[in-house]
Amino acid sequence: MNTNNVIKLKRKRIKKINPLWIIAGLLAAILIAVLVILVRGGAEGIAETGSVTVDVDYNAVIVRKEKVITSEAFDLADYFAEEGAWVEPDTKIMQIYRRGYSEEQAAALMRKNAEIYDEQLALLGETRDKTIRGYNELTALLEENIAEELMAGSSAGVRRQEAELLDALALRTDYLRENLQETETLRALYSQADALAEVVETQRHVLYSQESGFVSFYFDDYEKALNADKLSTLTSDLVSSVIKGKDGAAWTTAPDTSAYRLVGGDEWYCVFLTGADEALRCVGGRSYSIAAKGHGTYTAVALEPIVSGKKVVNILKVEGAPTELLNTRCIELTVRFDASDICVSKKAIQFENGVPYIELLLSDGKYCIFVNVLSADDKRAVINVREDQDMPIAVGVRYWIP
Numbered sequence: 001m002n003t004n005n006v007i008k009l010k011r012k013r014i015k016k017i018n019p020l021w022i023i024a025g026l027l028a029a030i031l032i033a034v035l036v037i038l039v040r041g042g043a044e045g046i047a048e049t050g051s052v053t054v055d056v057d058y059n060a061v062i063v064r065k066e067k068v069i070t071s072e073a074f075d076l077a078d079y080f081a082e083e084g085a086w087v088e089p090d091t092k093i094m095q096i097y098r099r100g101y102s103e104e105q106a107a108a109l110m111r112k113n114a115e116i117y118d119e120q121l122a123l124l125g126e127t128r129d130k131t132i133r134g135y136n137e138l139t140a141l142l143e144e145n146i147a148e149e150l151m152a153g154s155s156a157g158v159r160r161q162e163a164e165l166l167d168a169l170a171l172r173t174d175y176l177r178e179n180l181q182e183t184e185t186l187r188a189l190y191s192q193a194d195a196l197a198e199v200v201e202t203q204r205h206v207l208y209s210q211e212s213g214f215v216s217f218y219f220d221d222y223e224k225a226l227n228a229d230k231l232s233t234l235t236s237d238l239v240s241s242v243i244k245g246k247d248g249a250a251w252t253t254a255p256d257t258s259a260y261r262l263v264g265g266d267e268w269y270c271v272f273l274t275g276a277d278e279a280l281r282c283v284g285g286r287s288y289s290i291a292a293k294g295h296g297t298y299t300a301v302a303l304e305p306i307v308s309g310k311k312v313v314n315i316l317k318v319e320g321a322p323t324e325l326l327n328t329r330c331i332e333l334t335v336r337f338d339a340s341d342i343c344v345s346k347k348a349i350q351f352e353n354g355v356p357y358i359e360l361l362l363s364d365g366k367y368c369i370f371v372n373v374l375s376a377d378d379k380r381a382v383i384n385v386r387e388d389q390d391m392p393i394a395v396g397v398r399y400w401i402p
Helices: 018-042 102-125 129-152 153-179 182-202 227-235 238-246
Strands: 043-046 048-070 074-079 092-098 204-208 213-216 256-277 287-292 294-300 306-308 311-319 331-347 350-352 354-362 365-376 380-385 398-401
Touching: 048 227, 048 238, 048 365, 048 380, 074 153, 092 182, 092 256, 102 153, 129 153, 129 331, 153 182, 227 256, 238 256, 238 311, 256 331, 287 311, 311 380, 331 365
Parallel strands: none
Antiparallel strands: 043 398, 048 256, 048 331, 074 092, 092 204, 213 256, 256 311, 287 294, 287 331, 294 311, 306 311, 331 380, 350 354, 354 365, 354 398, 365 380
């Protein structure tokens, strides 16, 4: 072999790449990606299924189905129905005494009826039929009741029993008046009693219930504004002022013309505020477990929330009698938000006029979809699409996180 024809090949040396350059390249790529996100103003997320359960505390206002029964101005009143009692139509609730009422005139009428009875007995002799005996037993019982009220120091109790005694005496007088021959003496006494009775009757008035319900004699001046028939007109300013103001009720005051309340026994409402830019709020038609501190736990159904200024008025309806909350206006309320559905980043929730929405990233651009936030914690929000929207949100769809 001719070595002269042998071609000598030079071996090329492979240059080693510095690992620092690789790291620098990766960092540059990451930096570019971050800059792109910053320029675009957000990030992307992918919708998935998830569950969130949270308990949230609120200051809430109680609203009832109630009617305020008014009367002319009065100074005194006798209460025949017990506070919180359920009453049917035509139940005797209370007797009011109009301004200027004089107890002396009632006492004079009572004495006049006693004088008439003595005169009637003189004509009646020893005869006492069943009706007379019944009236006598009733008046004796009422006189004993008056003595007991006097011993107890209850002026209201004395006045109430005296009013009933006056009615019983009048009934006895009228019964004998119809069954005994009238004499000149009795005619004069009857005339005097009639004149006194007319004066007394113009100064007092008995109120009877017009319908069924729970009766209450407490008022807080919010009965008309915070009533079940005014729910659609509730404002955040009204709810806020109630929460910051009175938290209880006061017994009927004398100068007022409000006599008593009649509260419906089939439903009541809890009302609380959330921020208009706050994702978590009640969803109309959805059920919630709630706890009223110091009162009990209940199941409630949400009415459609009302966006009012920078707040949202949330309304929860509870079926059943409001016996525990008959005279309560403000409570500490805990609401449990528990939901499983489409789950997104809470940061993806945006607002337009207080209504939450998210932006979907579809092949032909961004689309705003208004949603209900069923539940949310610090990071995640469980949502569904509002009924007035025509585009569903499926698992795997991309959405924008501002």
